[in-house]
Amino acid sequence: MVPPVNGNDAAGSAARAEPDRRLGFERLLADLSARLVALPPERVDAEIRNSLKEVLEFFQIDRCNLMRLLPGRTHFTVTHNADVSSASPYPLDTPVPVSLFPWISRKLQNGEVVSFGRLQELPEEAAADKPAVEAFGIRSGLYVPIAALRSTEYSLGISSAKEDQSCPDEYIPRLRLLGELFVNSIERSRAELALRGQLDEIETLKHQLEKENLYLREEIKTVQGFEKIVGSSDALKYVLFRVKQVAATDATVLILGETGTGKGLVAHTIHELSARRHRPMITVNCAALPGNLIESELFGREKGAFTGADARQVGRFEVADGGTIFLDEIGELPLELQSKLLRVLEEGEFERLGSPRTIKVDTRVIASTNRDLAAEVKDRRFREDLYYRLNVFPVSIPPLRTRTEDIPPLVRHFVGNHARKLGRSYESIPKSMMAALQEHAWPGNVRELDHVIERAVIISPGPVLRLADSLERATARPGEGAPKALSEIERDHILKVLERAGWKIEGDGGAASILGLHPNTLRSRIKKLQIKRP
Numbered sequence: 001m002v003p004p005v006n007g008n009d010a011a012g013s014a015a016r017a018e019p020d021r022r023l024g025f026e027r028l029l030a031d032l033s034a035r036l037v038a039l040p041p042e043r044v045d046a047e048i049r050n051s052l053k054e055v056l057e058f059f060q061i062d063r064c065n066l067m068r069l070l071p072g073r074t075h076f077t078v079t080h081n082a083d084v085s086s087a088s089p090y091p092l093d094t095p096v097p098v099s100l101f102p103w104i105s106r107k108l109q110n111g112e113v114v115s116f117g118r119l120q121e122l123p124e125e126a127a128a129d130k131p132a133v134e135a136f137g138i139r140s141g142l143y144v145p146i147a148a149l150r151s152t153e154y155s156l157g158i159s160s161a162k163e164d165q166s167c168p169d170e171y172i173p174r175l176r177l178l179g180e181l182f183v184n185s186i187e188r189s190r191a192e193l194a195l196r197g198q199l200d201e202i203e204t205l206k207h208q209l210e211k212e213n214l215y216l217r218e219e220i221k222t223v224q225g226f227e228k229i230v231g232s233s234d235a236l237k238y239v240l241f242r243v244k245q246v247a248a249t250d251a252t253v254l255i256l257g258e259t260g261t262g263k264g265l266v267a268h269t270i271h272e273l274s275a276r277r278h279r280p281m282i283t284v285n286c287a288a289l290p291g292n293l294i295e296s297e298l299f300g301r302e303k304g305a306f307t308g309a310d311a312r313q314v315g316r317f318e319v320a321d322g323g324t325i326f327l328d329e330i331g332e333l334p335l336e337l338q339s340k341l342l343r344v345l346e347e348g349e350f351e352r353l354g355s356p357r358t359i360k361v362d363t364r365v366i367a368s369t370n371r372d373l374a375a376e377v378k379d380r381r382f383r384e385d386l387y388y389r390l391n392v393f394p395v396s397i398p399p400l401r402t403r404t405e406d407i408p409p410l411v412r413h414f415v416g417n418h419a420r421k422l423g424r425s426y427e428s429i430p431k432s433m434m435a436a437l438q439e440h441a442w443p444g445n446v447r448e449l450d451h452v453i454e455r456a457v458i459i460s461p462g463p464v465l466r467l468a469d470s471l472e473r474a475t476a477r478p479g480e481g482a483p484k485a486l487s488e489i490e491r492d493h494i495l496k497v498l499e500r501a502g503w504k505i506e507g508d509g510g511a512a513s514i515l516g517l518h519p520n521t522l523r524s525r526i527k528k529l530q531i532k533r534p
Contacts, residue, residue, distance in 0.1 A: 022170065022171075024058070025058060025171065025174060026174070028054060028055075028058060029174055029177065029178055032051045032054070032178065032181065033181055035047060035051075036048075036051070036181050036182070036185045037185075039185065039189075041188075041189035041190075041192045041193045041196075044185050044186060044188075044189040045080065045189075047185075048066065048080045048182050048185065048186070049080050049081070049082060051178075051182070052064040052065065052066065052080055052081065052082035053082040055082070055158065055178070056082045056083075056084065056158070059158060061158050061159065061160045061165060062083065062084050062085070062159065062160045062161050062162075063081070063082070063083045063084070063157075063158070063159050063160070064081075064082045064083075064156075064157070064158045065078050065080065065081040065082070065156075065157050066078070066079050066080040066081075066154060066155075066156055066157075066179065066182055066183075067079065067154065067155050067156075067157060068153050068154050069098075069105075069108075069109070069152070069153045069154075069155075070095060073098065073109070074097065074098055074099075075095035075096060075097055075098060076095070076096055076098060076105070077092075077093055077094060077095055077096065078092055078093070078094075078096075079092070079093065079186070080092075080182070100129075100132040101129045101132055101133070102128050102129065103122075103123075103125050103126040103128065103129045104126065104129050104133075104143060107143075108143060108145045108152075108155045109145075109152060111145050111147060111152060112145070113142070113143065113144050113145070113172055114141070114142070114143040115141070115142045115143075115172075116140060116141060117140045117163060117164045117165065118139060118140060118163040118164060119133065119134060119139065119163075137161050138159045138160075138161070139160060139161055139162055139163045139165075140159065140160050140162065140163055140164060140165040141157060141158065141159035141160070142157070142158050142159070142172075142175075143155055143156070143157045144156045144157075144172060144175050144176050144179060145176075146176060146179035146180055146182075146183050147176075147180075148179070148180040148183035148184055148187075154179060154182075154183045155179070156175055156176070156178065156179035156182070158175070207314055229262070229265060229266075229269060230406070230409050230410050230413045231403065231405075231406030231409055231410060232405070232406065232409065233403035233405045233406045235398040235402060235403045236398075236403060236406055239266065239395060239396075239397055239398075240269075242393075242395045243266060243269055243270055243273065243395065244273065245393075246270065246393045246395070247269070247270045247271075247273035247274050248273070248274060248275070249274075249393075250274075250364050251392050251393045252345060252364070252365045252366070252367070252389065252390055252392045252393065253267075253270060253365075253366045253367070253392070253393050253394075253395060254330075254367050254368070254369070254373075254390045254391050254392070254393070254394045254395070255267060255366065255367070255368040255369075255394075255395050255397065256368070256369060256370075256394055256395070256396045256397065257368070257370060257396060257397030257398075257399070258370050258397075258399050258445055259370050259444065259445065259447070260400075260444045260445035260446055260447030260448055261397040261398070261399060261400070261445045261446060262397060262445075262446050263328070263368040263370075263397060264283070264326070264328060264368070266395060266397060267281070267283075267324075267326045267328075267366045267368060268281065268326075270324075270366060271323075271324045271326075271364075271366070274324070274364070276322065276323050276324055276364060279320075279321075279322040279323030279324075280319065280320060280323045280324075281320070281323055281324040281325070281326060282316045282319050282320040282323065282324070282325050282326065283325075283326045283328060284297065284298060284316055284325065284326070284327050284328065285328045285329060286327055286328060286329045286330055286331075286332045286333045287328070287329040287332040294333070294334065294337060295337055295340070295353060296313060296315070296353050297315065297316060298315050298316055298317055298337070298340075298341070299315040299317060299340065299350050299351070299352055299353065300312075300313050300314050300315030300317075300318055300352040300353065300359075301313050301315075301352055301353035301354055302352055302353065302354035302355045303354075315350075315352065317344060317350065317361050317363055318359060318361060320361070320363045321361045321362060321363055322362055322363070323363065323364070324363070324364045324365075324366060325363050325364070325365055325366070326366045326367075326368070327341075327365065327366070327367040327368070328367075328368050329368065329369060329370070330367040330368065330369050330373075330390065331369040331370070331371035331373055331376060331382065335381070335382075335383065338382070338383045338386045339383065339386075341386060342383065342385060342386045342389060344361070344363075344365075345365060345386075345389050345390070346389065348360055348361055348362060348363070349361070365390075367390050373387050373390075373391070374387070399442070399445055400442040400445045400446055400449065401441050401442050404438045407434075407437055407438050407449070408434060408438075410446060410449055411429060411434065411437060411449070411453060412429070414449065414450050414453040414454070415429065415453055415456075415457060415465060418453060418454045418457040418458075419457055422457060422458070424457065424460075424461060424462050425462060425463070426460070426462055426463055426464065426465045427462075427463040427464065428463075428464065428465075429465050430464065430465070430466075433465065433466070433467055436467070436471060437449070437452075437471070440471045452467070452468075452471070455467075455468035455469075455489060456468050458490070459489070459490055459493055461515075461517060468489050468490075468493060469489060469492070469493065490525075490529065491529040491531060494511070494515070494522070494525060494526065494529065494531060495531055497511045497514050497515055498511045498526075498531070498533075500514070501514060503533050505519050505522055505523065506519045
């Protein structure tokens with residue numbers, strides 16, 4: 001707005017200066033346009049405020065602001081503002097009822113300019129507007145609707161606390177053009193920020209899917225050979241009854257049992273019977289991960305969180321969001337991490353290593369251990385509060401030696417699995433062999449039985465299944481050293497049969513007949529295994 005001047009000489013001087021003034025405004029407009037056109041989104045708001053301040057200084061007015069009509073058209077808000085006073089009457093980003101300025105709002109929504117040099121110039125139809133205009137300290141003002149991007153949401157206002165601060169009509173198109181520059185910049189920055197957010201979300205989901213695929217591939221390897229729970233003993237039926245009870249809930253489950261009893265298989269069954277079965281079940285072997293890496297594996301890390309962390313890693317709790325996480329051998333979890341796990345169980349939140357941002361997850365926790373956690377708590381090797389939080393619903397799996405009636409179906413199951421892989425078939429399993437299997441103590445439980453059957457299938461081409469060695473030798477005892485390689489077991493067995501057959505290979509009572517092999521096949525195996533007659 002141009003301040004009023006008096007006197008003929010002053011009027012003539014002002015008239016001569018006006019073209020220069022308009023040219024100055026054109027230069028200002030061109031400069032603002034050049035600055036706004038290629039700004040990154042983060043700087044748009046600050047640049048618009050600086051531009052409004054320059055307009056304010058050019059016209060020597062009190063206030064200059066950009067306003068936006070909110071959806072529903074019952075409120076508007078001042079999005080950007082410049083004011084000569086540090087205490088602006090316009091609350092930024094605060095909805096103001098349109099009903100305070102009904103006539104002015106109607107005019108702007110119809111695309112009409114509102115201009116007045118003093119309150120008395122407002123028409124009778126604006127009688128309801130005058131109290132609010134006066135309350136905001138406005139004595140003269142100009143409000144220009146901005147029709148940018150086919151929208152009439154925005155308007156540019158310049159006002160003063162003094163009267164008679166008029167504005168020549170030729171400035172109005174230029175002010176409208178300036179407003180369009182502002183609105184285009186705002187909408188462009190919003191679109192770019194929204195696109196960035198979508199791309200970030202896509203990248204996050206891509207990363208999560210990659211992690212899920214990796215974990216699921218690991219899971220497939222882990223559960224291979226355990227297609228279903230095999231057995232019909234009363235003890236096993238009770239385990240399945242407990243599984244059905246808890247599967248439909250989100251309760252934390254603690255699976256207890258000796259090594260090799262099938263705790264992982266029970267955990268998978270609980271997940272598959274739950275409402276979370278359409279989301280992944282992620283397994284973490286707490287005993288297999290080094291103490292200095294388990295925290296980043298569970299909760300993730302930011303790039304640079306520690307030496308060697310050259311990329312951000314999503315933790316397994318995040319990958320399991322909406323699904324289940326299985327913490328195998330939870331008793332091996334370091335004490336310093338147990339408090340962080342307790343927080344996830346109680347509040348469903350944690351922070352990545354190297355990040356202060358709290359992450360919320362909805363993950364069901366199933367844990368397992370072969371330790372006596374109550375004794376671990378007593379010896380201060382396991383947190384008492386975490387133990388009670390995990391022990392919401394315990395499921396105890398009995399050892400194989402207490403349910404010998406499950407051994408025959410397990411043997412048939414494992415024989416079928418391993419025979420299919422090697423393309424073999426068996427007419428029967430000797431009763432003496434089955435009796436020996438049922439009499440064995442199985443310190444390694446179902447896992448040990450599986451390995452014994454696999455060795456038997458390897459050395460038994462058919463049609464009768466034979467044990468690779470006596471159960472006492474097939475089972476490694478403490479102090480006996482590491483188990484033998486399969487080639488060593490096969491060599492020892494062939495050597496023993498040859499000695500019993502008097503080193504006769506072909507014919508009745510020959511080693512080939514006893515082993516169920518073609519004589520040429522046996523000769524090939526003798527040569528490969530470097531077996532020589534003493």
